[in-house]
Amino acid sequence: MSEERDDELAPWCAALAARRENDIARYAAVPDFEDVLARMQQPGDGSALPESFGEPIPGGLGEADVVPLARARALSSTADPALAPFVDALRERVEHGLREHALAAIPSLPAAAGQKHLRWAVGAILAVAAAGVLWLAAAPLLITRDHERPANEAVQSLGTATDSPAGEAQIVTPKPSRPRPATDDAAVPETPTAPPERPSPPTRSHAQRSDDLDALEREADTAWPPATSNRPSARCDA
Amino acid sequence: MEETSAPYPRTAIAPAGGPEIDRDARELLERAMRGDRRAWARLYPTLFDRIFRDVAYLVGACPVAEEIVQETFAIALKSLDRFDQRASVVGWLGGIARNLARRHWRSSSRRSRAYDRLEQTPLAPTTAEDPEHVHLRERRADVLSDVLTTLPDHLREAFVLCDVQGLSAADASECLGTTVGNVRVRASRARALIRGELQRRGWIGAEAP
Structure with missing residues (x-):
């Protein structure tokens, strides 16, 4: 001490x-x-160890x-x-x-380019299909509203007529709506309208048509002499 | 303060150690220097506890002390040829350990962490002890540990060796590689600084001798 x-x-x-x-x-x-x-093996200041120190520990050292x-x-x-x-x-x-x-630290494999394109294609198809389904679902509602619109306008015009200072009931006939293409699931009664008749072209018989062709050929023969003929048939014969 | 008359701890062993221990250590070291690794492997556990105890007193935290002791033996193994055969084996290893401990102390962050860990291990009271005394002892250990962090390295080492571990000035001087007078001066300065710090914190009176 x-x-x-x-x-x-x-x-x-x-x-x-x-x-x-x-x-x-x-x-x-x-x-x-x-x-x-292990610490001794780390690089540090000058080591002056006997060579045997670098060898493995003998097994008989004893763990005690x-x-x-x-x-x-x-x-x-x-x-x-x-x-x-x-x-x-x-x-x-x-x-x-x-x-x-x-395990969470392992990065996931990057997606291949083909898989990316496939994803985009599938996504586009689904988007188009969804848009089509929406359009089909919304079409009846639009049609119904279009047909109700003239009647509503008529009712409104009636109301304005009775309230008009002249006091005369003006009956306004609704304007016919523009013809719409009929759809299969559209439950709108429409009067079938016959298509307008078109002037049918004059029908000609087969013999009459062949006579016309013969006449045309004759005209061609007279127009082009056989020696210097430039007509297609001559070139084909040559 | 009835603890004033408490004996100083006598657990510390002089760095030169008992002559028989150092003689055995020297013999093992000489065999190791000739390439006998089994001799070194036997010397290592023989001296481990002693070096570990000294370093633990010095740095405060056992995990840090363990690291320092492992590094001490690794450095000693690397520099076997530098060992002066006239010197003490324990003193040689203790010198390496103290150098590493000083390096550790220079890092203030590690120092604070070491003492934080230290404060997490309260003393286990025995059934015969008064709880108030146990609590007072706990507080004193905490405060002195904290005050020691404020001392310079050379003063702290001298104080720990002489006053905490209870070494004689001669043993401490051999341990520190300096003269006995120098150790006494260092320890005295350390005491003065510690006393002043304890007074400043209100733990002891200013009129104390």
Whole structure:
């Protein structure tokens, strides 16, 4: 013990020493020679080791001398049989979480270009189909509203006529709506209108048509002499 | 304060250690220097506890002390040829460990973290102890740990070795690689600083001797 002491500081020092001893006893550090060898292999200041130090540890060294810290802590953590199930459960949960984290960290494979195009095509087809379904569903409603509109306008015009200062009832006939193409599912009664008659072209018989062709050929023969004929039939004969 | 007469802790072992321990360590070290790894592997657990205890007293946190001790033995293994065969093996290893501890202390963030961890391990009261005394001891340990962080390295080392670990000035001087007088001066300065800090915090009276 040193010769000089400070009595007033003595209890403080004793308290700190007790704390240190308590910490040391609780920590129960175990030598880990493998860790020392691993640290020794790390690059650092000049090493002057005998060559045999780089070789593996002989198996006969005995684990009683050197106990890895990790193993010692694992053993000490389950030393209390009452706590062992809890420790195991907690360790299992932590390891499970670590595995999940490791799996989640794996990046997913990038989608191939063909798959991207296929997705776009399928999306476009679905969009068109959805638009068609909406149009079909909305068409009857539109037709019904178009047919109700003239009647409503007529009713409104009647109302305005009775309220007019002249007091004369003006009956306004609704304008015929523009003919609409009939749809299969449109339940709107429409009077069938006969299509207007078109002037049919004059029908000619087969003999009459062949006579016309013969006449045309004769005209062609007279127009182009046979020697210097430039008509198509001559070129074909040549 | 009835604890004033409490004995200083006698758990600390002189860095030079018992002559028989150092003789055995020297023999193992000589074998290791000739390439006998089994000798080094046997020397390591033999001296581990002693170096670990010293470093734990110095840095405060056992995990940090463990790291420093592992690094100490690795550095010693790297520099076996630098060992002066006239010196003490324990003193040589202790010197490496203290250098590493100083490096650790220079990092203020690590220092604070180390003592934060330290404060999380309260003392286990025995059934015979008065709870008030246990609480007072806890507070004193906390406060002194905090005050030690404010000291320079060389003063803190001298104070810890002489006043906390209870080494003699001669042993502390061998441990620190300096003269006995220098250790006494350092320890005295450390006490003055600690006393002033405790007074400033209101833990001890200004009229104290």
